[in-house]
Amino acid sequence: MQGQMMRIPVRKQLIWWGVSALTLLVTLWLLGGAVLPFILGAGIAYLLDPLADRLERAGLSRTMSVVLITLIMVLAFVAVILLVVPLLVRQATALIETAPQMIAQGRAFIELRFPDLIPDGGQTTGTLTEMSAALREQGTALAARVLGSLRGFVGTVALLVIVPVVAFYLLLDWDKMVAKVDSLLPREHAATIRQIALEIDAALAGFLRGQALVILILGTWYAFGLMLVGLPFGFFIGIMAAVLSFIPYVGVLIGGATAIGVALFSFWGDPLWIGAVIAIFAIGQIVEGNYLQPKIVGHHVGLHPVWLLLALSVFGTLFGFVGLVLAVPMAAALGVLARFLLARYRESGAYTGQAAPGDPALPVLVELVPRGTLERERAAAVVVPVASTEPGPGPGQA
Template sequence: MAEAQKWWIFMWVAGSGVLLYLLAPVLTPFLIAGLLAYMGHPFVVRLEQRGLSRNNSTLTVFSAISLLVLMLPIVIIPLLERQIGVFVNNWPSYVDWIQRVALPWAQQHIGFGEHSLNLDLLKQAFVDHWRQVGGTAIGLVAVVSKSGLALLEWMANLVLIPVVTFYLLRDWGDLTEHLRSLLPRAAEPKICCVAKDCDEVLGTFMRGQLSVMLALTVIYTVGLWMVGLDLAFLIGLLAGIVSFVPYLGLIVGIAVAGTASIVQVHDLSLLLFVMAVFGVGQLLEGFVLTPWLVGERIGLHPVMVIFSVMAGGQLFGFFGILLALPVSAVLVVLLRYAHDEYLESSIYGAAGDMETRVISGSETIEKSVVGTTETALPDAPKSKAE
């Protein structure tokens, strides 16, 4: 590739990055719409394969997505508000249990200092902080309500997301074909192969792992509710959300639900049922949910999963947390291809060529020695009969 072409490619990539950075405040609805369309596109294709037209398939999938998005807040927000209220009301009981049971046990077994934790100060700080958060939230709602510009922007995004989602769902195939037609002809096969692998990995995560998280949230919530735990929905939601890290949902769920069960009934009877719920959930995840919905995982080590989420949150906030794992999965695919290219490059192949030349030279020398030996051997004497 000529130096001028490399320079123009660099300028194009740098300019695109700067443009995306400048347009970041208005890209949020388009990003959300793109994610929804990407998740719904395979269902549109399946409906088309069953005989529906493109428009009818798009309308069906769009209606299902809209219904799901509308129903989730209607169901979740009241339950979450009720569970948080229960947690706040029971907070003094949790502090008392820590003071009467947990701290004496810690002092006896691990040498935890008697004055290491001021529980009265902790209790008062929690109450004051909760009141402050409540007042801040009320004030924030009031400011947003009074700000006509912010309210109009919020309503515009609310209308824009479904509109963009519908058109992306309908025209997804045409858009991808148009982008493919713009690729350089020589590099098209390799770029399409990389894009296909990235699509498979992203599809595994976006449609598979999120489905597993949703299923585990339902399993944990229903199970904890059936055994009588007061904070069933709150703990089930927490354990389901963090289950994208292997075994983290199990550990966090048992720790939090176990503590809540002991504080609630003051014995270990409920704890046994809580552990049974998470045991059943773990078995279902390992033998049913993951093989059926995900197949193979996205190929990230658990430590890399945790690091990706923390790095994404540190660099880009909430959306960084949401996009950390998909971006990391794509980077894994790109690094895999870069690794293969390196193994086939002249840099890596130099040592291999030298080894091949040494082996070939050894074989040549060996053949030469054998040939010389065979030539040096005298012919067998002829018999007298001949």
């Protein structure tokens, strides 16, 4: 019918959206660090939007809520940069420099107490000596490079100025932007896209906000607990163990092994303090496994540790630091999309072995009329002869 728009096939729509997604990925790959401040600002605004909404419900205007949140976050960031980061860098550098001595002492202890474990003492000793020397040489240089990169990274104008400004304006208009994006969704698939977006938001927000709170609690417990027992490098080891705790058991294994190794090196002959270090990690693991993870993060997040590590590796390799920043949200989005496609597959004929039902036939309009209506319409349609209108012969004409 003229004026009626034709429906675009789903295959063409998928091709169009696939090309759009590929263009976006290529743009991110080409721009790299240029878009990093804007990505970080958008991420901060996304994480802080629920807090702004809560302050609005408490009676503050949106502008005042955003201003208050921004001031608190800027003060917290400055405090971390001035107080926490220098201490972490100093302890990390000292730990790297002390590691060869710890390795040498552990080697001597094993050779003295368990000589059968080392069949070729000379070769093993030479190998460990070379490893210690290489670690000593490369450790200081690595720490210097990391420190220089960190200072250059944090000290850039883009991260110190652009990120807070972007986060401020995006947080101020976040609800309007969400409504605008919703109005631009393709109408045919709007309901499905909204449902997928809600699931992605639940997975991503649950993981990021929940895991951040877990890391904060564990970091405070490990860092101050190890510092109280007098463990050297305890603050750095505690923070490292807490940050790695987003992968189950990895944080406690790496952090615990490092802490126990340092405790054996520092508190040898004093088992009380060694036991205190072990107890700190045991309590942290019990609290994390039985309360923090189930109650705060929950089991509905849907981000498996292996899937998260794969995303970090792939996106980090493809897009560098920008990829590492985007790895978690992309992992959440891809996980939700994979579950959606899997559900569609289970409903399809490829899984069930049955052909999908065809499209229903077009409806037939049936009009009910009184009996005899058709006969009357036929009678009315009979052609009645019409008299000729041509003029006849006039008077006096034959």
